[in-house]
Amino acid sequence: MKRIWIDTDTASDDAVAILMALRWPDEEIIIEGITTVSGNVSLEECTRNALYTIELCGKQVPVYQGAGKPLVREAVFGYFFHGPDGMGGMNYPSPKLEIEENHAVNALIDAIRANPNEFILVTLGPLTNIALALSIAPDLAEKIPMCYVMGGAAATLGNITPAAEFNIYVDPEAAKMVFHSGLPLTMVGWELCRGEANLDDEDIKSVLAMDTVYSKFTVDCNRQAIQTNREWLGEPMLPLPDPITMAIALDSSICTKKGKYYVTVDVESEVTRGMTVVDERGVLEKDANVTVCWAIDVPRWKEALYKTLR
Amino acid sequence: MTKKIIFDTDPGVDDTMALTFALRSPELEVVGVTSVFGNAAGPVTAQNALRLVELEGNGHIPVARGADQAIVLPALELGTEVHGEDGMGNTDPAPPKGKLADVHAAQFIVDTVLANPGEITLVPVGPLTNIALALRLEPKIAELVDEVILMGGAAYVPGNITPLAEANIYHDPHAAQMVFSADWKVTMVGLDVTHQIVMDNARFDKILAADNPAANLLRKIVPCYRNFFDQVYGIGGAVYTHDPSAVAYAIDPGLFEVRQAPIVLETEGRCMGKTIADEEHRWVDYRSTNICVGAQAEAVLDLIVGRLTK
Known part of the structure; x- marks a missing residue:
């Protein structure tokens, strides 16, 4: 049995990641809560998308709405990538599930303090909620055994800029704070979530051939992402960074190479805003704070996804 | 009509004067005190805040402990040469009788503002961490707070902790940026004016020389503070009236002269903590802050002395 808490700026790939956790067949997964944060799309849209995804899977999970903008900077969105509703323009019906009253940050603090070291955290968006929670309750850093972060680009190949990955770029101050908070972190960077790790034409065909509500949903809500990825980054088919991170959180052996290093986040420069700088050789002689995933087993990651869609 | 204030403080010698001044002023009703790190460490300022409300029979006023460090910046080595290790001029004061409220300062601010819409004035005289966290926990407070009257910043004059930065702002520049950029009425009582209000x-x-509990306490705790001013500024036992000036503004804004400009923070590098007045809105288009640039200093000082010697 595994207990997890998901923090998400729910758009298309977040939705698939949530679906994976909700439908993981290998062991019982208890999702303690889902907190939403502004990122891919507006906070309200993220929340709506999270609720819709839970409803689609026929499950009940408490959803708490969190930060409506980054700590200090103006919001940056990813509509161009995820579509006007964050779900490929599918315009899914309004969910009937409702959010909880508590603010995401308070809900997270209360849940962790009531269950210290009982569940892991998986973050799929900007780290604003986590930074706020750690700021109000610094003791959380020692009450979470691991936080899996979809974010950053350890090999410095960014997406939103040459240097930075979107989630970290959106709220670099929050990321920097979280990275240096003492919270145990595993970083799943953008560089792992492209190329061969993408679902290619054949993969998409086989997903659609499963002919389930879930397989169809996975392709449908990502249709804008597929198109934009091809036009914008010139990459084939569908990148799924959040589901890859979720796969590693659910089955850590999917990450085949990792190391722990001093990692910090640039918040000063315009050129490298949000760059995750990994001191791989230890030249700064600072304490290692982040476990960086360097490689994943691509066939096993895809199988991890497929078994939740069948 | 009395003005309801939440006094956010890092006591601190001048905080002691300011809070006592506020509690002794019939124009103000202190509905809560929130503490923050700054002049001393977080746990120390919380106990001091509690002591100060108890000092003259105001133990019924709730005191909520807030942040121990800045939101983004790592924990600071706090200087103890101005206010002493204990924030009370190294006088080792007796422990307070009462207990802190069982809620974080930021949540206390949110709850109090929501319960008194349009009626609360926030008077922060330390780092702005609690105020910024409250804004992020409940963005609606921006429209429900009557005014924020803060001690901090240096718009048109040099700083005190660095050549450019004033200490409160410097200790959490990101929080300051959040507070100054929010859509609410902010008045900045900074070095521009407090260096003109010299307590001779x-x-x-x-x-x-007065015979009341506040004066009896001040007699013990000011030598360290006065000594510092004498060594650094050579003003012969006189002190700049920082925190009490913010309270004076809350009582009688007519004693002050203001200029209006949005305040932009430098949050990195050696200019960190500089409060830049963007008078012509070249960089930002958010709401202007009332920047105190002058005061009827004699009248402000007489008001303070009158209240503290009562």
Whole structure:
């Protein structure tokens, strides 16, 4: 049995990641809560998308709405990538599930303090909620055994800029704070979530051939992402960074190479805003704070996804 | 009509004067005190805040402990040469009788503002961490707070902790950026004006000669503070009236002269903590802050002395 808490700026790939956790067949997964944060799309849209995804899977999970903008900077969105509703323009019906009253940050603090070291955290968006929670309750850093972060680009190949990955770029101050908070972190960077790790034409065909509500949903809500990825980054088919991170959180052996290093986040420069700088050789002689995933087993990651869609 | 204030403070010697001044002023009703790190460490300022409300029979006023460090910046080595290790001039004061409220300062601010819409004035005289966290926990407070009257910043004059930055702002520049950029009425009582309001020896001695609990405490705790001012500024036992000036503004804004400009923070590098007045809105288009640039200093000082010697 595994207990997890998901923090998400729910758009298309977040939705698939949530679906994976909700439908993981290998062991019982208890999702303690889902907190939403502004990122891919507006906070309200993220929340709506999270609720819709839970409803689609026929499950009940408490959803708490969190930060409506980054700590200090103006919001940056990813509509161009995820579509006007964050779900490929599918315009899914309004969910009937409702959010909880508590603010995401308070809900997270209360849940962790009531269950210290009982569940892991998986973050799929900007780290604003986590930074706020750690700021109000610094003791959380020692009450979470691991936080899996979809974010950053350890090999410095960014997406939103040459240097930075979107989630970290959106709220670099929050990321920097979280990275240096003492919270145990595993970083799943953008560089792992492209190329061969993408679902290619054949993969998409086989997903659609499963002919389930879930397989169809996975392709449908990502249709804008597929198109934009091809036009914008010139990459084939569908990148799924959040589901890859979720796969590693659910089955850590999917990450085949990792190391722990001093990692910090640039918040000063315009050129490298949000760059995750990994001191791989230890030249700064600072304490290692982040476990960086360097490689994943691509066939096993895809199988991890497929078994939740069948 | 009395003005309801939440006094956010890092006591601190001048905080002691300011809070006592506020509690002794019939124009103000202190509905809560929130503490923050700054002049001393977080746990220390919380206990001091509690002591100060108890000092003259105000133990019924709730005191909520807030942040121990800045939101983004790592924990600071706090200087103890101004206010002493204990924030009370190294006098090792007796423990308070009462207990802190069982809620974080930021949540206390949110709850109090929501319960008193349009009626609360926030008077922060330390780092702005709690205020910024409250804004992020409940963005609606921006429209429900009457005014924020803060001690901090240096718009048109040099800083005190660095050549550019004033200490409160410097200790959490990101929080300051959040507070100054929010859509609410902010008045900045910074070094622009507090360095013009010099508590001379005659007035200071008059306060210390009074026979009341506040004066009895001040007699013990000010030597360290006064000594620092004398060494650094050579103003012969006089002190700049920082925190009490913010309270004076809350009582009688007519004693002050203001200029209006949005305030932009430098949050990195050696200019960190500089409060830049963007008078022509070249960089930002958010709401202007009332920047105190002058005051009827004699009248402000007489008001303070009058209240503290009562």
